[in-house]
Amino acid sequence: MSSDLWQRCCERLAAEMPEQQFNTWIRPLPPGTVTTAEAGPVVSVRVPNRFKLDWIRNQYAPRIESLLADLAGCPVKLELSLAPREAPPVNHRPVLATAGAGPVPAAQAYNGAAPARAAAAVAAPAAPAASNPASRSRLNPSLTFDTLVPGRANQMARTAALHVAGAPGQMYNPLFIYGGVGLGKTHLIHAVGNALLADRPDARVLYLHAEQFISDVVKNYQRKTFDELKAKYHSLDLLLIDDVQFFAGKDRTQEEFFNAFEALLAKRAHIIMTSDTYPKGLADIDERLTSRFDSGLTVAIEPPELEMRVAILIKKAEAEGAVMPEDVAFFVAKNVRANVRELEGALRKILAYSRFSHKEINIQLAREALKDLLSIQNRQISVENIQKTVADFYKIKVADMYSKKRPASIARPRQIAMYLAKELTQKSLPEIGELFGGRDHTTVLHAVRKIGSERTKNTELNQQLHVLEQTLKG
Numbered sequence: 001m002s003s004d005l006w007q008r009c010c011e012r013l014a015a016e017m018p019e020q021q022f023n024t025w026i027r028p029l030p031p032g033t034v035t036t037a038e039a040g041p042v043v044s045v046r047v048p049n050r051f052k053l054d055w056i057r058n059q060y061a062p063r064i065e066s067l068l069a070d071l072a073g074c075p076v077k078l079e080l081s082l083a084p085r086e087a088p089p090v091n092h093r094p095v096l097a098t099a100g101a102g103p104v105p106a107a108q109a110y111n112g113a114a115p116a117r118a119a120a121a122v123a124a125p126a127a128p129a130a131s132n133p134a135s136r137s138r139l140n141p142s143l144t145f146d147t148l149v150p151g152r153a154n155q156m157a158r159t160a161a162l163h164v165a166g167a168p169g170q171m172y173n174p175l176f177i178y179g180g181v182g183l184g185k186t187h188l189i190h191a192v193g194n195a196l197l198a199d200r201p202d203a204r205v206l207y208l209h210a211e212q213f214i215s216d217v218v219k220n221y222q223r224k225t226f227d228e229l230k231a232k233y234h235s236l237d238l239l240l241i242d243d244v245q246f247f248a249g250k251d252r253t254q255e256e257f258f259n260a261f262e263a264l265l266a267k268r269a270h271i272i273m274t275s276d277t278y279p280k281g282l283a284d285i286d287e288r289l290t291s292r293f294d295s296g297l298t299v300a301i302e303p304p305e306l307e308m309r310v311a312i313l314i315k316k317a318e319a320e321g322a323v324m325p326e327d328v329a330f331f332v333a334k335n336v337r338a339n340v341r342e343l344e345g346a347l348r349k350i351l352a353y354s355r356f357s358h359k360e361i362n363i364q365l366a367r368e369a370l371k372d373l374l375s376i377q378n379r380q381i382s383v384e385n386i387q388k389t390v391a392d393f394y395k396i397k398v399a400d401m402y403s404k405k406r407p408a409s410i411a412r413p414r415q416i417a418m419y420l421a422k423e424l425t426q427k428s429l430p431e432i433g434e435l436f437g438g439r440d441h442t443t444v445l446h447a448v449r450k451i452g453s454e455r456t457k458n459t460e461l462n463q464q465l466h467v468l469e470q471t472l473k474g
């Protein structure tokens with residue numbers, strides 16, 4: 001088998017892939033080695049880190065195998081594996097060296113430390129907290145792509161985030177991720193930062209909540225040290241900023257953020273932002289900023305669907321060293337739908353209950369552990385409540401829920417209310433029909449199916465349903 005098989009395969013890939021993608025994912029790989037197994041030739045390629053491995057496996061492996069087979073004239077197996085990690089050097093580089101040629105010492109540039117502290121950090125480069133890029137970046141090391149369960153709800157956002165982690169400063173800049181509370185926005189942006197640092201430990205990455213940026217602006221405003229602020233933010237390679245809706249009404253903050261934004265984009269540093277709404281929906285933020293927020297890629301994270309909630313529960317239980325049987329995970333996921341943070345809360349209760357009572361995890365135990373939560377839900381959600389909430393939301397009269405009127409502006413909210421009644425209450429289809437002005441159960445069934453199926457394709461409808469569900473659950 002020709003030893004330049006990999007080389008030729010790369011040439012073919014280079015010809016057919018967009019240049020940027022080839023340069024990001026394929027070109028940096030070490031040459032594949034060819035061996036012959038009983039079943040045929042095997043090309044083994046070592047990939048430098050886990051997220052690149054997953055990405056290449058999912059996106060490119062089938063095509064690579066087919067090109068290899070084409071070139072070799074027989075089926076070829078592609079074996080992708082993780083390259084062993086190189087041992088880190090015993091002495092970390094002096095902090096100043098990792099800062100590049102920026103005007104401010106690295107320790108200061110990363111964490112806003114007072115000059116005295118920054119100087120101490122430089123004087124003692126071996127101190128792990130001071131010389132560790134991860135801690136300076138304020139990233140939580142446990143929030144990675146590995147611990148983020150993928151699903152339809154976060155597919156677009158996760159794909160875009162993986163791209164950015166692989167090639168920051170190129171496509172999707174800025175990346176704007178929005179969605180409701182507790183859906184994994186913060187997790188995802190930490191994952192990008194952690195992945196980039198795993199790949200390039202000297203990259204200047206900073207995660208911060210919008211409120212921390214606001215407080216930095218205030219501090220520097222009081223001290224009249226705007227140059228420091230600029231030096232801190234303008235020298236980054238990747239800025240991850242959470243919940244930018246908090247900038248609302250803060251003019252000076254917005255101005256400073258605008259400056260940082262422009263400076264970072266000009267030097268092809270990457271910016272990722274999160275928010276509870278899409279850029280145009282942000283209130284009290286200068287249009288000059290919101291239009292820039294929207295100038296790269298804007299993606300939503302949606303509430304996770306049932307199967308994803310089940311997968312999250314099982315994975316999180318596993319991480320806690322516990323086993324959550326699938327039927328229990330389904331029971332919990334069906335009852336806790338609002339967001340992942342609530343799912344985590346439910347899981348914690350179940351695990352604690354099981355440990356204290358020395359009982360194994362089953363549906364009975366989960367029911368007991370979540371007694372309060374389930375009774376609150378059952379108490380609050382009635383069909384009447386749903387009708388009123390939906391009518392208020394779509395600005396129609398509650399009476400229209402029972403009326404025979406058919407214009408779409410009324411019929412659609414009514415169908416949405418029927419769907420929610422089926423989802424959130426224990427009522428049967430005929431009972432729901434009765435409560436909607438004596439309608440037939442087939443009318444309810446039609447509404448439930450229609451809205452349920454549209455929800456999976458229509459982002460706006462899905463967001464609206466999510467808001468309604470959150471409101472109804474209090």
Ligand SMILES: Nc1ncnc2c1ncn2[C@@H]1O[C@H](COP(=O)(O)OP(=O)(O)OP(=O)(O)O)[C@@H](O)[C@H]1O
Nearest residue numbers: 147148149180181182183184185186187312340341
């Ligand atoms: N897909 C997922 N897989 C695993 N864990 C997840 C996932 N999505 C969210 N989580 C977890 O749920 C919790 C809440 O997520 P996170 O804080 O990222 O939400 P958020 O969208 O930033 O919310 P907020 O707007 O309230 O800040 C975190 O513990 C996070 O790890």
